[in-house]
Amino acid sequence: MIFDCVIVGGGPAGLNAALVLGRARRNVALIDDNNPRNAVTRESHGFITRDGIEPSEFRHIAHGEIARYPSVRVVRDKVLDAVRNGRHFELTAESGETFQARTIILATGLKEILPPVEGIRAFYGKSLFNCPYCDGWELRDRRLVVISENEHAFHMAKTVSNWTNDLFVATNGHRVLTEEQRNALAARGIAVEERKIASLAGENGQLATIVFEDGTERACTGGFVTPQLVQPSRIGESLGCRTNPRGGYIADELGRTNIAGVYAAGDSSFSGPSQLILAAAGGFRAAAGVNADLIDERWAD
Template sequence: MGKQMLDVAIIGGGPAGLNAALVLGRARKKIVVIDEGSPRNMVTHASHGFLTRDGVAPSEFRALAKEEISVYPSIAFIKDMAISIEGSDGQFRITTKHGESFISKKILFAVGMKDRPLTIPGLAEVYGKSAFVCPYCDGWELRDEQLVIINKGAELMHAAPLISGWTNQVTICTNGPDQLTDDERKELEQHQVSVFDSVIKQIDSNDGIVEQVVLEDGTVIACRGIFFKPDLVTGSALPQALGCEITEAGMIVTDDFGKTTISGVYSAGDAASKLYQTIAAASMGALTAVAINNELNIETWKRAK
């Protein structure tokens, strides 16, 4: 396949990349999906909010998707990591960690986001088991439990009312200065939400289930779950290396159909959106695939004149 001209090389095999592959395969395009097999959600036991797949393990979701996609012969899956991309619209050369090379007309980055190292002691042990980032994904499992929100500032004032829909037993740890206004502190106080701005010393847990959050000032907060704001970085440095515009938050800048600022290069899923849900990533992958297919078909149509 490396010597053939591909229509699209998809970098990343999560929900966005897989759904894009499905749509493009059905459109009879030659596709390769390059994915190293270490997704961000591998720490979680189950994904939620995806109709017909609610509660499915991320690994099972991928396996089922590949099984469905395998009926379309123009799609190939490569377990590898793309380490360099050169060229321009119509002829990109992708080189992988294992030395394979592919030539493709278009590139789709579905690389997702990755967590920076978790600096709070004990957080890594509970991440994906009783500490989560999205209440839509995991709030139901922690309904009516005593929870800690680790966040601060304006984002905290979004998170606190949101999580109140699942439980009214909420304590906030800002892990340093709270970055709140006086009015925001008063609002939280009116809702009987306690705010602690001492640095978190450690999170104690048993077999992945959080038991308490211990602060540097000696405060101990008992809880059964945590929601926190992750510190994220784009899942690959290749989009920026290729010249794609990146936001300060690390997202790839695209239009409504996944087109980046570089001709012939697209992006979909968590790398290009803050809608960090499996179903949203899959949807964006499908729509971006439609845009790519339309562009390829129009180019072929015009060349045939």
């Protein structure tokens, strides 16, 4: 069987793409290894009618809705490789199963690489987050830290200051702020700690203290971090898809990459905020692009 589309990845982008293509009567395989980036998150926010939902519940509801459309097959597997085979693509999964497809939607999201700070994983997703729009409300008016080793430190600090007036920045031994940025932060009472962080301390996932290598400490009750984002899969790269400076696949408004028949959706084509609702919208757009192009192909024959 040759699928109209194989969707690689079952996060909000892939799930929404599967829903739209199912409603468009397309034969679709949604292949997902059930290892979502937001697995550490207790709640998802910013999605109207679903504000505060657990990610696992969101996926459960989505799978139930997709199941209404018999042309969509959901496969629990991991795609390892994809190659063009004439007019079609051949995808190989970890199980050894192969899939033939007329088009591919890359919805594998992005992988987070957190700063190498001892203990950071124990707090990530509980009291330390990466998106103020997702979790700033829950941390409002607390003493917060921004942990950042990259050029996004200043922007993150500015953004987080919308939710609290009690904030400091820790760059873990890196000098990532310009003098102008340091002055702007200082003028607003936001201290900058450039000392190396030894560890994070707290209990039950609740951050309480930043411990520096010189033995000094700073109290806080939560905060935000700017992780490095990278593609978790080499499928797009092996197919020749170009990426933007932030690691996302370059795609047009309907998800089309520079490779005909290959589309990118959600965080896979990341160029701005990483948000549940934006990822889902990206899945809709990519599905619309796939369907429109398949219609044009049929009418051209």
